[in-house]
Amino acid sequence: MAPPQRPATITDVAALAGVSIATASKALNGRGQVRAETRRRVFQAAEELSFQPNALARSLLTGQTRTMGLLTSDSVGRFGIPVLLGAEDAFGAGEMAVLLCDARGDSIREQHHIRTLLARRVDGLIVVGESTDPRPSISRDLPVPVVYAYAPSEDPDDVSFVPDDVDGAAQAVRHLVTIGRRRIAHVTGPQHYQAAQDRAAGVTLALEEAGLPMSGGQVLYGVWSQRWGRQAAEVVLRADPEVDAVVCGSDQIAAGLVEAARERGRRVPEDLAVVGYDNWEVLSTETRPPLTTVDMNLEVLGRTAAQHLFAAMDGRATPGVHRMPCRLIIRESTV
Amino acid sequence: MAPPQRPATITDVAALAGVSIATASKALNGRGQVRAETRRRVFQAAEELSFQPNALARSLLTGQTRTMGLLTSDSVGRFGIPVLLGAEDAFGAGEMAVLLCDARGDSIREQHHIRTLLARRVDGLIVVGESTDPRPSISRDLPVPVVYAYAPSEDPDDVSFVPDDVDGAAQAVRHLVTIGRRRIAHVTGPQHYQAAQDRAAGVTLALEEAGLPMSGGQVLYGVWSQRWGRQAAEVVLRADPEVDAVVCGSDQIAAGLVEAARERGRRVPEDLAVVGYDNWEVLSTETRPPLTTVDMNLEVLGRTAAQHLFAAMDGRATPGVHRMPCRLIIRESTV
DNA sequence: AAAATGACCTAAAAGGTTTTCGGAAACGTA
């Protein structure tokens, strides 16, 4: 009556069904020759004992743990989560488990995590960065495949997935051109960020395509904050009072810029169209008006990285930096 | 010369050191009697082969995986992450690993995750909710201890850790009273949320303590958005034009309320002091002015939950709902 | 009737580690 303290093993099942261990295993896994009646008995016994095969024993034997390590350097949140969800989707639901480690930007801690993950015999590793700046490779001498997401590896022989920021920013500009804007400025984060450089490159490229100058004559680098967005509004408006659109390097910057621009009497989007970046919904849908913004499709990126890790575990890896397309989300901040 | 394809086992180490497997194991783990010279030889062999004990085999034998499952129902982010970090801290760095599962609010998926986590023989489970509303217990008949964080279990025999929202909101009001505010309103989320009720109760309690009425006569329930904060600003100002402070149920509401109040000519904090809730830094430090807000200490909560899980794994559980203190972060939105 | 086939099942090995128990030296004591 009382549920067994020790979980049931296949030995218990076999005993209850009156067969050998081997037969029980084959019946449960649908392998080998086993009579229908026998199979039924085994299943019934397993049911009765609520038997759950011990994944450790199985893994020890097969050499496959069906577990991947997810190594993040940021505090997981912003980029780690979409990768996690994507990874869960990529392998059939619950097939694969994810061991999560946060190195908190400390490479000693990272090394330590790598060691314990390997001791647990994970089948593969996904390394998620906190920015798109290239990071040192960890793949040297590792016995399992590694895929880098968001932050690419410095080693071109590794497999990396990053958002195509150049194209994302270019899409934003093309959209603004389409709706008739001609004096377009660009406000973004610190110049030393790859993301800031890429997005600036995309803006520049698309402006050249359209034969337009950059309003204010140059990209405005700053920090990734709302505060800088507010400051930048003044700079932009002073440099070119006729400016009719701004592409921002992040939704935070855009939110600040919109707020400050409205206070200075510019209507958004009528006088000034504004585009953000990240589609961070808590910001981009709550500003007034809601922001047109570039979505980096992080869930798709995460899922793709996971799928690729799966492929790499089968020995089918395609090295290099893969740039994943972004998509423009059009809301009311651009007509 | 070439590094071995197959990772080294203790058998390899023992062979290289010229001892038996048992001796090698004892030497490496510092157990049993083994001569210093022998121990040295074993360690050297292990080093040379960069031996890393197979955690699967060890777990299979000892019955301890040093792994816990973290089961979230929201999309991990907002509440799951602090708990994860706290959990990592609670067990010595890297001692314990965390298997992360997101049920995405689907109880079928949750059941499935529980099964696979048990099959992997996790030592314990932490269940993280997305609101403080009580949730169904999963502890019935589980062979491992379970601790609930943020959302308590409906079963009072389970162990739950939740923020003390009543006291958190009361702290906010007491602070406002201290700085001389006398007409205090409360704007919060949907009434059916436990969090909204608790915070409203805390505000009411503290107002009664101070012998003050609630500005507007009643709590304003709405939704947890910035948009509602903006609407609520008008309601509050119309209901009591002399209102001098508002306690908000979330930073999002507070951000919207501050923005709208300023547009209607009220200076914050001179004319109207505003307190948020959550200390969601991306919002609370970036508004103008930065928000005084209630921090739920989620990392402490997570760490405590993890420590308690550790205790429960040793059979020392203290059932019940534990309310963890919040702390008021004072910034410029209150004088 | 003997041999071959096929259907169904089982014993045993393998995977890597820890632990228990006993054995073998080396040494001191009577």
Place this chain on the structure above:
DNA sequence: TACGTTTCCGAAAACCTTTTAGGTCATTTT
């Protein structure tokens, strides 16, 4: 020399599952 003690080490069991290589029996073929 015989015996007890201490110190160190090794054989083997245990954890639980999957798979391989046979083995047994009934049925069909020659």
